[in-house]
Amino acid sequence: MLYTFLGDTGVEVSRLCFGTMSFGGDADRETSAAMYHRCREAGINFFDCADIYPSSESPGLSEQILGSLIASERDQLVIASKVYAKVGPDRNDQRLSRRHIVRAVESSLQRLKTDRIDVYYLHNFDKNTPIEESLRALEDLLRAGKILYPAVSNWAAWQTATALGTAEGRHWRPIACVQPMYSLAKRQAEVEILPLARSRNLGVLTYGPVAGGLLSGKYTRASRPALGRLVENDRYRERFGEAFYYELAERFSEHCAARGVHPVTTAVAWVQANDAVTAPIIGARDPQQLHPSLAAADLEMDAEWYAELSALSPAPPPAHDRTEAAT
Ligand SMILES: NC(=O)c1ccc[n+]([C@@H]2O[C@H](COP(=O)([O-])OP(=O)(O)OC[C@H]3O[C@@H](n4cnc5c(N)ncnc54)[C@H](OP(=O)(O)O)[C@@H]3O)[C@@H](O)[C@H]2O)c1
Known part of the structure; x- marks a missing residue:
């Protein structure tokens, strides 16, 4: 396993991050523990x-399971959690008010059985709460030692840039990491988010490297597996609803078969090969699924292979139309 610095921080993290969204959902406690230990063995x-994982039906369960697994080795780990989603019956049990963030951190700390969360993400942008209110809450929690690095996920680049400027102007610790969706099937982050992250030395932890399973080799234009997120989960079915995605899945599988490398290993390695990416966040429902993701740690993808893969899906259009003026 290779390690790298987390953005501009002095913290070293593995170049694969493991996402625990399946803990307590697709994976029971025993299976979650097996995956956790496989990840630790891999480095x-x-x-x-x-806080919302594994789902809105049982929020907090993933943190509880993770908390019990990390207890004996907490100080060797970098733990991230998030706030935004509705986690309780009250209308204020959600979003990014100072009121909710302060309560959410306390609840996450209890479930994780720890006294601090290393990386704490605002999980989505909240158009109803001033950015300054949310960032001030993070700064106070940081000074109290309850969170160590503030971060954002699913924010547009302009929103992140606004947060950076707001924090800097007030001498608060600026956002240290971003967590966008990113895979060969979803490349929007390349346009603005990754360039911003490079220019500001932000940590970049990308989620969905296998596009929710689309790039695992089990989806083609004509066939779907009996079980799988893209057939069972409405949100994902819609996210990858267009025919293009299944054409890409097929082209991608053919490419991987010709290379003799597992599609999941290839999909994770392609994300990891982007120099703006600190670590892809890998996800799995059991150790068998996890195995090819972990194998990406040992895969060297040269520039030619990277370019061949990149050519399988269209790069998103640039951020502005005056492309002839770009230098
Ligand atoms: N910030 C956010 O908004 C956000 C959103 C999503 C995820 N995340 C984070 O990122 C992590 C990873 O995200 P993700 O789970 O969406 O990643 P992903 O790699 O795109 O999808 C993982 C899913 O792909 C399928 N899969 C993976 N390996 C496979 C294999 N070897 N063979 C067959 N199918 C395989 C499994 O789903 P099936 O078995 O159901 O097909 C698995 O649950 C999460 O755990 C979470 O920590 C963050």
């Missing part, structure tokens, strides 16, 4: 979670 020291 992963970075685990991603959220």
Whole structure:
């Protein structure tokens, strides 16, 4: 396993982060524990979670399971969690008010059985709460030692840039990491988010490297597996609803078969090969699925292979139309 610095921080993290969204959902406690231990054996020291995981039906369960697994070795780990989603019956049990963030951190700390969360993400942008209110809450929690690095996920680049400027102007610790969706099937982050991250030396932890399973080799234009997120989960079915995605899945599988490398290993390695990416966040429902993701740690993808893969899906259009003026 290779390690790298987390953005501009002095913290070293594994170049694969393990996402625990399946803990307590697709994976029961025993299966979650098996995956956790496989990750540790492979050298992963970075685990991603959220207060809402595994789902809105049982929020907090992933943190509880992760908390019990990390207890004996907490100080060797970098733990991330998130706040935004509705986690309780009250209308204020959600979003990014100071009121909710302060309560959410306390609840996450209890479930994770720890006294601090290393990387704490605002899970989505909240158009109803001033950015300054949310960032001030993070700064106070940081000074109290309850969170160590503030971060954002699913924010547009302009929103992140606004947060950076707001924090800097007030001498608060600026956002240290971003967590966008990113895979060969979803490349929007290349346009603005990754360039911003490079220019500001932000940590970049990308989620969905296998596009929710689309790039695992089990989806083609004509066939779907009996079980799988893209057939069972409405949100994902819609996210990858267009025919293009299944054409890409097929082209990608053919490419991987010709190379003799597992599609999941290839999909994770392609994300990891981007120089703006600190670590892809890998996800799995059992150790069998996890195995090819972990194999990406040992895969060297040269520039020619990277370019061949990149050519399988269209790069998104640039951020502005005056492309002839770009230098
Ligand atoms: N910030 C956010 O908003 C956000 C959103 C999503 C995820 N995340 C984080 O990122 C982590 C990873 O995200 P993700 O789970 O969406 O990643 P992903 O790699 O795109 O999808 C993982 C899913 O792909 C399928 N899969 C993986 N390996 C496979 C294999 N070897 N063979 C067959 N199918 C395989 C499995 O789903 P099936 O078995 O159901 O097909 C698995 O649950 C999460 O755990 C979470 O920590 C963050």
